[in-house]
Amino acid sequence: xxxxxxxxxxxxxxxxxxxxxxxxxxxxxxxxxxxxxxxxxxxxxxxxxxxxxxxxxxxxxxxxxxxxxxxxxxxxxxxxxxxxxxxxxxxxxxxxxxxxxxxxxxxxxxxxxxxxxxxxxxxxxxxxxxxxxxxxxxxxxxxxxxxxxxxxxxxxxxxxxxxxxxxxxxxxxxxxxxxxxxxxxxxxxxxxxxxxxxxxxxxxxxxxxxxxxxxxxxxxxx
Numbered sequence: 395x396x397x398x399x400x401x402x403x404x405x406x407x408x409x410x411x412x413x414x415x416x417x418x419x420x421x422x423x424x425x426x427x428x429x430x431x432x433x434x435x436x437x438x439x440x441x442x443x444x445x446x447x448x449x450x451x452x453x454x455x456x457x458x459x460x461x462x463x464x465x466x467x468x469x470x471x472x473x474x475x476x477x478x479x480x481x482x483x484x485x486x487x488x489x490x491x492x493x494x495x496x497x498x499x500x501x502x503x504x505x506x507x508x509x510x511x512x513x514x515x516x517x518x519x520x521x522x523x524x525x526x527x528x529x530x531x532x533x534x535x536x537x538x539x540x541x542x543x544x545x546x547x548x549x550x551x552x553x554x555x556x557x558x559x560x561x562x563x564x565x566x567x568x569x570x571x572x573x574x575x576x577x578x579x580x581x582x583x584x585x586x587x588x589x590x591x592x593x594x595x596x597x598x599x600x601x602x603x604x605x606x607x608x609x610x611x612x613x614x615x616x
Contacts, residue, residue, distance in 0.1 A: 398546070401607055405544040410611065412541050412550050413600045415508050420473045424539075425501055427478070428510040429469040429493070430553035431485045432560065436461040438571030461571050466580060467493045470556040475591030476500070479560065479584040481577040485514075487521035491531070494522065498537045509538040512548045552594050559592070 398405070415426055438459045465485040469478035478497055482489040494509075501507050511517050523531035543550045564583035570576045604610060 398607065400546075401609065405547060406609055406611075408542055408544040409547060409550060409603060410600055412510055412543055413598065413603060415510065415541055416472075416552070416596050417599060418508075422503065423505045424508060425471050425474065425476075425504055426508040426510065427469055427471050427476075427497060428551050428553035428556070429467060429478075429497075430512065430548075430551055430557050431514070432466045432468055432557045433485075434464045434466055434565065434570070434576060436464060436571055436573070436576070437569040459571070464573050464576055465489065466557075466560065466576075468553055468556045468560050469493075469497060470553060470594060472552045472594035472596060475588070475593040477556065477584050477587045477592070479580045481573060481580050483573060485516065487516040487518075488525050490516045491522045491525035491534075494538070495526075495534060498534060504537075506539045507537055508541060510541045510543065510551055510553070512543050512551055513545060517542075550598075552596055555594050559587070563587075 418424070418426065438461050465482045467478070467480040467482065467485075467489075470476065478493075478500065480493050480496065482493075497509075498507065519531070519535040522535050525531060526534060548554060560580075560583065564579055570579065
């Protein structure tokens, strides 16, 4: 579920911008990619699992050892069913910059990559410049056309659906005790969803937004 705390001019402007991008047809020259981060708490079993046997499910002890945290970048090109998953120790600006570099490398022929993301403090040109230097960082940032979701409007980011898919299909209720194991599981999940081209069917349009949230757009005359 979602709620709109304050439907001001900036909220409407950014929402309209994101929804307009989603309405664009699938394009190899201008792909639309949505990204988000998911924190993961690493847990390790203290006692060995009791394996399943005929008539009995596998069981595990309620006790566990907490082994720190990790971050998972979750990206998706919704209409193409392309998925970009990367496990990192943190979600710092350097990790974010490296992640964008990997995404850009996946679209070498694109004129631009429409990038939808929220307003996290690391989601800036500055992060890329600090990581790669002024020239290379600016070049990488310019590979993208950035579309920020409104403040308190992260529900407009389709990467939140990607995070949900990853959480349910990859993590589930298992305990993963270290980053190496998490990376192995994330890579296996990414290979499967990319092989199957799992897409996201986004239904919320600008027209529906105007009708549901009761606002209008006035076009200026030139």
